[in-house]
Amino acid sequence: MIQVDGLVKRFGKKVAVDHLTFNVGPGRVTGFLGPNGSGKSTTMRLIMGLDRPTAGRALVGGRPFAASKTPMRDVGALLDAKAAHPGRSGRQHLLQLAATNGIGRRRVDEVIGLTGLESVGSKRVKTYSLGMSQRLGVAAALLGDPAALILDEPVNGLDPEGVAWVRGLMKRLAAEGRAVFVSSHLMSEMALTADWLVIIGRGRMIANASVAEIVRATSAEATRVRSRDAAQIAAALAGPGVETIFEGPDTVLVRGLAASAVGEAAARNGWVVTELTPVTASLEEAFIKLTDSAVEFRSAPLNGEGGTR
Amino acid sequence: MVAATMPTGPVAPERPAAGVSFPRLLKAEWIKLRSLRSTWWVVLLCVFLGVGFTMLTRPVAAFDPDVLEFPDGEIVDVWPDWAARIAVPGVVLIGLLLMVVLGARSVTGEYSSGSIRSTLAAAPRRGAVVAAKTVVVGAFATVASSVTVAGTLLVAHAMLRSAGYTGGFGGESFRMVAGLVIFVVTAALMALGLGFALRSTAAAVSASLGIYLVLPVLLSIPGDNHLMLHLQELSPGGGGVLLYTPTDEAVFWPGFDPYITGFWGAFAVVAGWAAVLIGVGLFVFKRRDA
Numbered sequence: 001m002i003q004v005d006g007l008v009k010r011f012g013k014k015v016a017v018d019h020l021t022f023n024v025g026p027g028r029v030t031g032f033l034g035p036n037g038s039g040k041s042t043t044m045r046l047i048m049g050l051d052r053p054t055a056g057r058a059l060v061g062g063r064p065f066a067a068s069k070t071p072m073r074d075v076g077a078l079l080d081a082k083a084a085h086p087g088r089s090g091r092q093h094l095l096q097l098a099a100t101n102g103i104g105r106r107r108v109d110e111v112i113g114l115t116g117l118e119s120v121g122s123k124r125v126k127t128y129s130l131g132m133s134q135r136l137g138v139a140a141a142l143l144g145d146p147a148a149l150i151l152d153e154p155v156n157g158l159d160p161e162g163v164a165w166v167r168g169l170m171k172r173l174a175a176e177g178r179a180v181f182v183s184s185h186l187m188s189e190m191a192l193t194a195d196w197l198v199i200i201g202r203g204r205m206i207a208n209a210s211v212a213e214i215v216r217a218t219s220a221e222a223t224r225v226r227s228r229d230a231a232q233i234a235a236a237l238a239g240p241g242v243e244t245i246f247e248g249p250d251t252v253l254v255r256g257l258a259a260s261a262v263g264e265a266a267a268r269n270g271w272v273v274t275e276l277t278p279v280t281a282s283l284e285e286a287f288i289k290l291t292d293s294a295v296e297f298r299s300a301p302l303n304g305e306g307g308t309r
Numbered sequence: 310m311v312a313a314t315m316p317t318g319p320v321a322p323e324r325p326a327a328g329v330s331f332p333r334l335l336k337a338e339w340i341k342l343r344s345l346r347s348t349w350w351v352v353l354l355c356v357f358l359g360v361g362f363t364m365l366t367r368p369v370a371a372f373d374p375d376v377l378e379f380p381d382g383e384i385v386d387v388w389p390d391w392a393a394r395i396a397v398p399g400v401v402l403i404g405l406l407l408m409v410v411l412g413a414r415s416v417t418g419e420y421s422s423g424s425i426r427s428t429l430a431a432a433p434r435r436g437a438v439v440a441a442k443t444v445v446v447g448a449f450a451t452v453a454s455s456v457t458v459a460g461t462l463l464v465a466h467a468m469l470r471s472a473g474y475t476g477g478f479g480g481e482s483f484r485m486v487a488g489l490v491i492f493v494v495t496a497a498l499m500a501l502g503l504g505f506a507l508r509s510t511a512a513a514v515s516a517s518l519g520i521y522l523v524l525p526v527l528l529s530i531p532g533d534n535h536l537m538l539h540l541q542e543l544s545p546g547g548g549g550v551l552l553y554t555p556t557d558e559a560v561f562w563p564g565f566d567p568y569i570t571g572f573w574g575a576f577a578v579v580a581g582w583a584a585v586l587i588g589v590g591l592f593v594f595k596r597r598d599a
Contacts, residue, residue: 017520037447045407045598048430048433049429049433050426050429050430050598050599051598051599052596052598065433066433066434066435067433068433069329070327070328070329071329071430071431071432071433072327072431073327073328077430079426079430082422083422083423083424083426083427083461084417084422084423084424084427085341085345085418085422085424086422087345087347087418087422088341088344088345089344091341091343093424093427095340095344096337096340096341096344097337097427097431098335098338099336099426099429100329100333100334100337100431100432101327101333101335101431101432102327102328102329102330103327135367140427144327145327181406205518226489282559283451294441
């Protein structure tokens with residue numbers, strides 16, 4: 001549905017998108033993950049034809065989006081919650097967008113209903129909260145009943161109920177056969193909705209695989225061992241591909257060995273083991289591990305979590 | 310397209326026959342223009358300030374030395390287009406300023422609000438967006454400035470009547486009135502082109518006013534310099550004024566042979582400037598990241 005092929009975008013000397021190649025297929029939610037400033041928004045803008053690629057190309061349904069004769073039917077995009085004129089009402093904003101593609105009033109009222117904006121539809125956008133603006137952006141994206149959706153951080157600013165709503169909506173849209181391409185800087189968010197993940201860091205591809213594969217590939221097996229003989233165990237097990245980390249005087253985390261292997265070694269050597277726990281990395285840990293070397297803005301201690309523009 | 314066969318879920322049962330066309334873009338631009346309160350404020354200000362400014366000229370009109378009052382009280386019809394002459398300053402000063410603001414804001418408002426991104430997501434062909442905006446803003450500015458000109462003209466006429474003067478709608482009146490509208494509308498379109506090029510209201514408005522008000526003054530500083538005079542007449546605030554200037558006032562400099570003479574020459578100047586600046590805006594808009 002959406003093909004990104006060798007895409008490069010440079011802003012002066014800075015390379016924002018560095019040779020990205022991936023496909024966004026129909027019928028599933030493709031999560032687009034990366035730390036803040038890793039080039040997610042720029043990639044989406046390149047797909048939408050808002051920015052010109054330095055090299056490579058992005059195709060939607062086999063052609064550049066800018067060449068589409070039925071743009072709103074091909075792609076519905078939410079790139080920025082603040083993409084409506086503050087002086088217009090939400091309904092007028094939607095009517096105006098609908099008019100460009102010959103979409104009628106009925107559909108406008110429909111998407112207003114779908115996104116729960118009935119009560120504020122006739123109010124000016126400047127009075128909207130971030131959550132309401134976000135819903136208006138979703139409404140605009142849905143107007144053309146599009147075959148593909150591109151959503152840049154759609155849950156930003158939404159309350160828990162709104163977040164759950166967006167998650168459900170994305171899954172439903174994908175279940176209807178649409179391609180849903182959604183960015184986030186939070187792996188935990190994507191773990192709940194995405195079927196496929198495209199992970200980037202500093203504009204470069206880090207991973208392009210199913211969620212399950214990524215978890216499998218990144219969560220090296222680890223076993224937590226509690227024993228009086230912890231020091232001895234650590235010394236005996238350490239070796240190529242096995243890392244031992246002391247979590248306490250008698251607790252050691254053995255990375256690279258499954259619990260069964262540690263148990264067998266304990267039996268052979270006669271170690272007294274009081275705890276033997278398999279530890280699997282969460283998706284969040286996998287993400288941090290993957291992007292560790294590719295974080296653009298590392299927060300200093302005590303700094304809050306940054307947002308995207 | 311897989312979704313074409315998917316009738317369920319939160320989408321319309323029948324997929325709308327959606328597609329971009331120029332008439333649809335015109336309709337969308339018209340909704341954009343009329344759905345902003347600022348559009349109507351600009352029109353109201355234009356009409357009322359234009360008329361108000363004209364009313365302030367009343368004392369001047371009453372003591373105009375060109376009105377010859379004969380001993381028997383008869384007022385001679387010196388200027389059959391006098392009402393149009395009185396209407397000029399109000400329209401040229403107030404109308405120009407406000408229509409420039411209208412033209413610039415129709416574009417720069419999309420940048421300051423970020424709505425340019427949703428505009429291009431819905432209609433990615435940029436040339437068509439510029440064309441649709443030009444047509445709609447041009448048509449709207451024509452109506453708004455016509456109303457302003459009509460208002461100032463009626464006030465001017467009423468002022469002349471109350472002073473005992475009976476003429477005022479003859480001579481070159483029609484040409485001057487049409488010229489005023491063209492002068493102001495092309496200014497709005499120039500500002501629109503500058504809006505695409507500069508993307509900021511302040512920059513586009515000041516650049517437009519600079520071209521109209523400051524450029525002719527700068528070019529006139531050397532005085533009797535033919536190169537400067539030619540440049541001056543080729544500027545919209547120089548040669549363009551012939552659109553609404555009565556023939557007897559249209560003198561550049563003694564001994565100077567101008568390129569631009571008459572209504573159509575002046576029309577070519579302002580239309581040319583508008584076309585060039587819209588072209589520049591289009592060029593920049595098509596090449597630059599939105």
